[in-house]
Each structure stands twice: as structure tokens, then as C-alpha cells.
Amino acid sequence: MEEKPFKCEVCNRAFAQSSTLVNHRRIHTGEKPFKCEVCNKSFTQLSGLVNHQPIHTGEKPFTCEVCNKSFSQSSTLLVHKRIHTGEKPFRCKVCMKSFSDSSTLRRHQRIHTGEKPFICDICDKPFSSSSDLRIHQRIHTGEKPFMCEVCDKSFSSSSDLCVHQRIHTGEKPFKCDVCNKSFSQSGNLRTHQRTHTGEKLFKCNLCGKSFSDSTRLLLHQRIHTGEKPFKCEVCGKLFSVSSSLRVHQRIHTGEKPFTCIVCNKSFSRSCNLLVHQRIHTRGKHFRCDVCDKAFVQSVYLLVHQHAHRGETPSKIFKCELCDRAFTKSSTLMKHRRIHAVEKPFKCEVCNKGFAESWGLVNHWRIHTGEKPFTCKVCNKSFSDLSNFHAHQRIHTGEKPFRCEICDKAFVTSSNLLMHQRIHTGEKPFRCEICETTFTYSSELVTHRRIHTGEKPFNCEVCDKSFTRSSTLRAHQCIHTGEKRFTCEMCDKSFSDSANLRRHHRSHKCEACVKSFTQSSNLLHQTVHSGE
Template sequence: MHLKDRPYLCTKCGKGFADKYGLKSHALSHSEEKPYICNFCESSFKTQGALNVHVRVHTGEKPYSCKECGKEFRQAANLIQHERTHTGEKPYECEVCKKRFNHSGKLKIHFRTHSGEKPYVCPHCKRCFAVRDTLKKHIWTHTGQRPYKYKKSKSAKEVLPRFPCEICNKMFKFKANLISHQRTHTKEKPFLCSTCGKAFGEKHGLKVHLNIHTGEKPFSCTVCDSKFSAPTALRIHMRRHTGVKPYQCDMCEKAFFQASNLISHKRSHTGEKPYVCSLCAKRFSASNKLKIHMRMHSGEKPYRCTQCGESFARKDVLTTHMRRHTGEKPYTCKICHQSYSQSGTLYTHMKTQHKQKTEPPSMEF
């Protein structure tokens, strides 16, 4: 997004925003004003969003659930960080020693081993520490008392975990959290989309899904400003900026942005083709390939060129076609600098003109 698309500028730091609301919300970061007050403990916050997250400490609400292990989180950012423990993704790299981390906060702490920065000062003996938690533990040596992690609620009793899961013995503070967790075992999906009938185990999952029907895309990329209807789609998109491909084939070491692409790719080694066309019995290794194939039978061509009106069965074919109108040639030969509108044409050029054994264009969607 260019500056002309962000006309509302912060007078303090010059950062631009697309609307007045974004600028107003940002301005609070420069102010000491905290107008949003918690009704439970009277803690104050600069934004409504920060207050909403804090209130979940009191209510026990954890709306973001890991699909791999069922662990729940109060914030989407914490879920994203946790999911990297499953994928092994470490997008944050130290510029000094190249060590990688799965969270920007861990990189920030690590960098202090190089800079020598110790911003946390003990109020009792003035000793300095690089990590806040290390300071907290140090303070115990002076006070003899472990500090509370959160302020105790003035209006709500402290709630101890007392609802056990009969299947895995995991404990929960609230019955609602237990009921939600049990669905990871029973596979029950009580939340139905009234538009298409798709079922979900969590109300939050249904809420995100509804964005597909409404066209709402509330999740924005901070790098290129692309917008998405679901946080998972945003996470996958962000990997295209970082270049991180956490899903690697153990047969040929080819890596992918998405687990589904890896699963589909592995079938090229095994020869498995589980998706069968009901009309001609042709088999496919991926469901999206079957979906595209079915359009040959139905004649459906959902992708229409806005320039000449020609329609196509596949989105990538439309993208290639559009380059005839724009003149764009994004695929360039590194040897002779000849450019092409299609990756396949470049592949053929490299093979015939330069005798290069390059990898054929990927069919990853």
C-alpha cells in the first residue's frame, strides 16, 4: 500500500493510516491515556482490543484452539506462536549469529546476549537483568514471596480447575471450556452454517467461516496489505514473504508452505490417487485437481477475463491469459535475460537453448 492510500498521518512518528479510526487507535500508543477500564479489577488499557483480551483472564474464555492438540489460547497471536511447536517453523533469525526463533519476543531476548542490554532493574539491590522473568525470580530472594501473575479480581472469586475430562483427565476451570474440549474427542460439530450447512466444533470456527459468505476479510497482511477471511489463510500467506516452508518431504526433501501440499506431493512418490471422477473414473492425487477436472464435464468456467470477457476453468490459466493484455513477463532467464509470460515457456527455453536441467514448473496451488 502506497502513501496515497494512507492519507491519515501520525504527527508524532509519521506513520500513515487508511482511515481516521486507525490513526486514532495508533495515537494512543504515544499517549499515557488508558480510557478502557476492566470491570473486574479496574486495570486500565489504551485500546478496547487490549481490554477484551485482558477480560478473558477473569472469564477463562480461550476462543483460539489448536487443531493439532486442542490446546486453547486467549489471543490469536499466542495460538500462532504455539502452532510453530508442531510445524517447527522458526521465521525470526538473529542477524548476528543466524540462530532462528519461533517468536519475535524470543529473538528480542536472545539479541540481548549480543548487545549486553539489561533493561530490568531490581528495586531492592539495583542488579540488572536481560529477562523480566529472571528479575521476578530474583526478587523472591529479597521478599521471600512469589508474586502473583495477575491482579486478583475484586468482584469474582478465584476459580480453581475442577472440571476433569473423563477421557484424557485434563482439568478445566469452567464447564464451558470442558464441553468445548470434549468435542476434540467426540468429533461433535454442533455449530452449523445456515448458508451451506458446513458444521463446526467451535462457535469461533463458524464465525470465521461465515466471512467466506459475507465476503468480509478482517485479517490483513502487514507486509503487502492483502486481506483474508481466516487467520489460517493469513499465516500461510505470510510464509510467502518469509520464504519459510515448514513442511518437508522425507523422500526428496522438497518443502512446502502448506501441509496439504506436502500430502498431495507425497502421492507423486507413492502413486496414490484417492480422488475418483464419478463420470469417467479418472483418478487424481489431490481433491482440487479432481474439482478442476470435473469442469471439463460440466463446462463450468468460473474465471472470467475483465478485459475481453473470455472465461476459463482454472484461475492460473486466467492469470496467464491476462498477461496478453498487460504485457507482463515475470519469468526471466538468468543467463540471457529473455523474459516470458509463463513458467513453462521459461523451462522449455532453459532446457533447449542453454541445456539446463531445471526443475519443471510446480503445480502447487
């Protein structure tokens, strides 16, 4: 065994030659006596300077005889040749993983030791390799030295540029050995492979839910924290994911990048295009095994199947605050807003609070009278964008929201949602006094007046009050003499529909000309029919 008589007094490392010890000491002292005359970069050893200088001259005298690639240093060529030979002579003693060069082994060993010797002098963040530190420091300097030759986009690291260039080349070098799907990044391949293994390494420490990649965990954690870091610069609305912000911004820009190749109709979201295309393909892949009726989405099939069994659809989406359950996740999300006690955005005029800034922006227009959305057909203006879109469909006749159960179409998604409760039997609005439930919020508002005695609709002629506006309109016909409801059989007119219905019963039996005043007496007709 070679004798190593020269020992470092700082770290006790021993060397066979005194000159090697001298070079080693410079690690501790920071001394770099060898300086490049071109760029003033300094080195601890002369060999380091010699290896550096070909960067300026462009000289690459060492060529690989296999692929003809050239290198400025012989040591770099030696490491490169191992790509062709597959040689990995440097092995980790902890996990036995092998590497083609010693520097990569040293970086790897820091995974086991946890050592991060390279510290950022601006924010004190530590790193396990000097290259990672250099890339990090570009966050502070804003330096992006690696530019794409195709689109001139710049990057802070060469690896990011390499990944970006695959967008232009279409290269996907990382292939799944199970399903042969290819990916442009190795990280995406690793994430994909977990779909085959079922492995979920990333666990939420609040609710225990697991995820196959760290990005999905990060997005999930925002449900608990309420963090919404992505803000719309136009209306101030906040989002938890950047993709949701990009989709939202299309409301302001009017951009609809997803176009149907059959009818050229455009959509702001790819999922809306996908649903639309089923109109052309009739792609109803979810089929009922009882009556053979087909549906576009599985959730509609589930609702339909409950109708066969005479059951109310299962409500699998439960509110964690009040234990109320819903058949759809979208309905649960809307319901959660009821519990949003914190409403930090206050109206300066009426002090009404809102959970999000965009709600305040829309509300403010009530006070200002601003109506920025104008219909080009009839020049009617609207303060709310959604109301503007709904209005435009009056002119186009478009009813894009279709019930998958009975095929009835609607102008707005809210009307479809209310209609679907006919099929689901859902009555989400509950009176807090008598527990009676209602299908629509307007029914609950009217019902509450039974308990409060409120009658907000006043007749201007006789000051009589009513709980419903429809009852007031019927009453006003007494003063005006208006009779809007006409019998189709005798043209007799009535002031309200109830009197018309009673009148209908007075018509004679077609068989024997006998008359009746009540609908129950129409049972008489069965005498003639033999039923």
C-alpha cells in the first residue's frame, strides 16, 4: 500500500506527495493563484487553467474515433467514450449504483449524506452541486444565457434549453417499456410509469391523500390552504392553477382557439369542444343495460339507472363543513361558497362583502350603472358578461346546454342545472325554520314569507299586499278589467288562470250534453266510453 506521509492539518486527509498537499490546502484557504488572462477567471491548480483556456481559442484537439465528436480536454474525451462502451467504473458503496465519472458519483453521494456545501451568497439557500448553485444564482441576476435558435426564447440552464428544443424537433426520447408511449422529458416518463405500477409517493400531510407526482400534491394542498397565487390583471379574479387563469383570460380576450373541424364552431376550452363534437359523432358510449339508451357522459348514465330502480341518485360529494351531499362535484363547489365566512372585499357604498375581488367588481356596477357589454344586434347593454352571453343566444337561437336524460336544450347552464333536478329529485334549498326543501332558491324565498308574514308586492290602487308578484299581477286585473285568459271552446275571458280552469269544467259532455261544474264529475264520461 502506498505511503501517504503528508497530512492536511485541517481535515486530516493524507497525500503521497507534498505538492499534492499544497494544491489541496487551497480548498480550505480559497486561494486561486492561476488566473486566465482573457476572462480573469482563477483556478487553484495550473492544470485547471490549462484545461480552461481552450474555451477562448475554440480548440478541441481530442476526437472520439466512434462518433467524431471533439473535446478540449483529454479527460472529457475519456468520460465521453464510456457512453459507447457502457463502462461505469465508479460505484456508490451505499446503494451500489454505478457512474461513468467520479464527479457524478460525488454529487450522488450527497443524496445519502445530505451534504449541501454550495451556499448562495444572496439568499443562503444551500445546494449539493456547484452547477445547481450557478443555475440558481441566475434567478437573482435574471441571466438567461442559453437561447433557442428557432424562436429566440432564452433559458437559465442548458438542460431547460435542451428540453425546450424538443418542442420544435418533436423528439420524444424517453419511451415507456410497458405501453410504448414516448415523452420529451425523463421526469414525465417516471410520472407516467406510476400509472402502471399504481405507485403514489407523494402524500398530503393534512388529509392523507396520495398522488403520483409532486405537482398534483402541490395543487391539492391549495385546497387546504386556500392559496390562489394566479391573478387576472383585468378583473382581479384569483386562481389556484395557472391553466385555469389562462382559460379565464379568454373571457376578456374573446379568444376561442379550439375549433370544430366539422362546423367550424370555436370554443375557449378543449373540453367544451370535445363535448360539442359528440353532436356530430353521436358518441354516446355509455349505454344503459336495461333499456339500451346511450349517454355522452357516465354521470348521466348513473342518474338514469337510478330512475329504473326508483332510487334517488347517490350523493357521493359531501361537504366537510355541514355534511350535506351532492350528486355532482360542481354543485358541491358552488355550495361551499355558502360557508365562506371571510369576505374581505367590501363595497364602499353599501358595505356588502365578497369572498373574491371579481365579485366586488361585478357588484360595483350596480352603483355606477356601468354596463360595459353591449349587444351588436339590438344595442342592449349588460353589466355582467354571463348575462350578455345568454342574451346573445336570443338572437342566434342557440341552446348549447342539453339535458342528457331527456334531450331538452337550454340557453344557460343554470337553467339546465335547475331542470336536471326534475330527474335527480334534488331539492338543495332547505327552510331553516320548518325543514321543508325546495328545488329552486326562488321557491325558498317565497316560502320564507309564510313564516315572516312579509308581503313585499303592493297594489298601487288599493294598497293590498301579496307574497308573490304573480298574485299581484292577477289582482291588478280587477282594477284594470283586463282578462288575459281566454277559453278556446267559447272565447270567454278571465282575469286569472285558476278561473279559466274552473270554467273549463262547465262545458257539457259531448255524448249526452250533460253539464258539470267540477272536474270529479267528468267521471261521468266513462259511462259512454265503457271504461
